[in-house]
Amino acid sequence: MRTIDKALKLLEEFDESRPEIGLSEMARLSGLDKATVHRMLTTLARHGFVEQNPQSKSYRLGAGILRLARIREASFPVTASIQPVLEQLSRQTGETAHASLLVGDRLATIGICESPKSTRVYLAAGQILHLHATASGIACLAYLPEDQAVRILNSGLEAFTQHTDTDAASILTQIRTARENGHACCDQTYEMDVFGIASPIFSAGGHACGAIAVATPAHRMTGQLRDSIIASVAEAACEASRRIGVEAPESFRRTVNRMVA
Amino acid sequence: MRTIDKALKLLEEFDESRPEIGLSEMARLSGLDKATVHRMLTTLARHGFVEQNPQSKSYRLGAGILRLARIREASFPVTASIQPVLEQLSRQTGETAHASLLVGDRLATIGICESPKSTRVYLAAGQILHLHATASGIACLAYLPEDQAVRILNSGLEAFTQHTDTDAASILTQIRTARENGHACCDQTYEMDVFGIASPIFSAGGHACGAIAVATPAHRMTGQLRDSIIASVAEAACEASRRIGVEAPESFRRTVNRMVA
DNA sequence: ACTATTGGTGATAATAGTGAACCGATAATT
DNA sequence: AATTATCGGTTCACTATTATCACCAATAGT
Structure with a gap:
């Protein structure tokens, strides 16, 4: 067609x-x-x-x-369910939080909550995120069927900044690490000066259908801040999944609990 | 295509x-x-x-x-602008209020605020309204270029209830009356037991781009209630137009002021 | 006054979409 | 347990639709 x-x-x-x-x-x-x-x-x-x-x-x-968006929201209220989670996440971390859903082989941003800080990451409504170059994307790929992930990684990866990794094998390693840790971090791989931390949102069946993330100005990032954000993001991802009617997989929940503790 | x-x-x-x-x-x-x-x-x-x-x-x-809906809302926030107007209108009248926008030759409901009363009109999210059979439609047609209105009226009018008027000439008369009065009333022409009262929302250029309406259970309607709702709806329509950056035409505003007084 | 660009149109050349029959799988019926 | 009907999905011969180029009138810029 x-x-x-x-x-x-x-x-x-x-x-x-x-x-x-x-x-x-x-x-x-x-x-x-x-x-x-x-x-x-x-x-x-x-x-x-x-x-x-x-x-x-x-x-x-x-x-x-x-009209179509309202019909979808009426029967399947993802945006409305996730927005409060984003707000809490942003409050907890003090940074800009956003959620995105898998649309084809990319992510579409469907919710944003901006940090109140004067230096913060700005995100455009409806922005499209590429899976290989964003924390949300890697987090998503980590919980997608591996054949789908491999197909995407072999479909030609665009570089967005000098830090974008476009090597499929290397990204596959990142994906496996993300699966072990329950989150992904990307340092300026999509936009300069932006550090992203993300965890997957799950759909029935245990696969990812999107991601929830926090974006921080890169210069502000420290090891301690990073660890604290990771814990908040992972918890938020669990909560977001729960609100759309899906319990995150056992393995993911264990990882999250380990981090929060 | x-x-x-x-x-x-x-x-x-x-x-x-x-x-x-x-x-x-x-x-x-x-x-x-x-x-x-x-x-x-x-x-x-x-x-x-x-x-x-x-x-x-x-x-x-x-x-x-x-995603697309967010992009549109970000650059042209019609839904967000009109929702508070609907809420005030519903509060004022005690009935269900809704707004719809012209999509092709029909109206798409893009905002609803339900009455708190136990018997109230229920509207489905994203419902499509036909121009010839609803108060919103007649109000809209009244401020559309007449050639467009005529074309729509000649394209085969469906009957939805036993009260639906499907005669083009007769509807054209209703349209002219609506233009004089700044509002339209429809008694059970689309759904049984529903009485609708609507006024147009304007776009730049003085033509209608949608309508704002109140839907009441038909048995509750009296002459006095009707007049009070008409005044509220017409004022709300003015306010809705203003919020999307358009001043309603002089002639319409005069009609509204006459009613409110 | 001229040139370039805009939104839009119409006729043919080029490419696209359609649908009956069929597949394997699942669910209901006898 | 065998039969029938329905499901989602696919194939390939047949047929329709769509793309392109040149062109138009109108507007904007030089």
Whole structure:
């Protein structure tokens, strides 16, 4: 279904920093012909996935998306369940906390609670995180079926900073360590100056369906702070899983208890 | 773009009362072949629009939708802006209030605040409202370009109850009345026992982009209650428009002031 | 006044999607 | 225990849809 793929990829071009996109600009961004993009956008508009600003003629994400999100939240309230956990985690650690869910082979940020500190990590709403380059991603991979993890690691890993590890074998080692420890740490592998600590959120079946994480300015990180955040994040991950109706696997809970103690 | 149309229509089959749908069921609901539906659902899944329950193999709306909704809300916070208005409106009237936005040729409910009363109108999250059969729809049509209104009225009007008016000319009269009065009333035209009163929410350019409404059990409705709700709804509509950065047109504001006085 | 860019359109060339039949597995029925 | 029906999923011959290019009118910039 290549046509559907292309149309849905158009929606990925929108983000917090680029909420409206004109026809020609979208054609350039997507690499598709302008006529094709126009037909796709009008089709998406008919279903409420985008809407056109009548003045500027630019397109933005549509109200139909809000409707679908409400339906999902009504029957499966992940965002609402996890938000209070994020707030407590942020309060406990004094840093920015966020949660993300697995969407395809990447993570989509679905909840953020910012630290009150003046120097804090800022995260854009709906940001996409790559599995190999973020603490959330490694934590997630650690509790995914290994064949899926291997497939992702072999699909070409992008470097985002000079610290991004793009070697599949080396990341597989990180993943195994994360599985043993119940958490993952990444030092500036996705964005400079950001240190991330994450633990997986579980879905029924014991596999990860997302992650909960704390992002700290890298310069602030010390061994002691790190250990304290790790314990809080792991506990928060357990609580988040519980709130969406899943008990974290026995092995994970043991690891967490060892840390908290 | 027929393929995209079909794929996006699949998403419309989900609602609060049917949050998970299996492959064969979806094929039946959509009238498409099972093979086609399977290909479409896997494509939608790849982009996070649906996800598959690993146990039941059924499909449900995906986490990618939450991400897109957050991006839209971050740059254009309609839901967050209108929710407090709904809460005040519900408090003022003692009845269930809701807001909906124009999506294609229909309205999508994007906010609800339920009445505390024991007999109250219940609305499902993300419910779709048809323009010709609801107070919100008539209010919206009244402030849409007339050619668009006429096109919609000529596209085959479905009857939902024995009180649904499906005559285009007669609805056009209702629309004109609504434009004069700044509000619309519908007595059990969409659901039995529900009386709706609505006013339009405006977008830049003076056209309606949605509506704000109060739904009351029909047996409770009296002339006096009606007038009091109308004034509250019209004021709420003004406030809702203002909160999304649009001043309601002069003519509408005059009508509202006349009513409140 | 000219040039470049915008949003948008239409006809053919190129590529895509469709669906009946089929598979193995599970669940219900006789 | 055997039978029947349903499930999710796949295949391949057949057929439809979609992409592209050149072009238009309108607006913005030089």
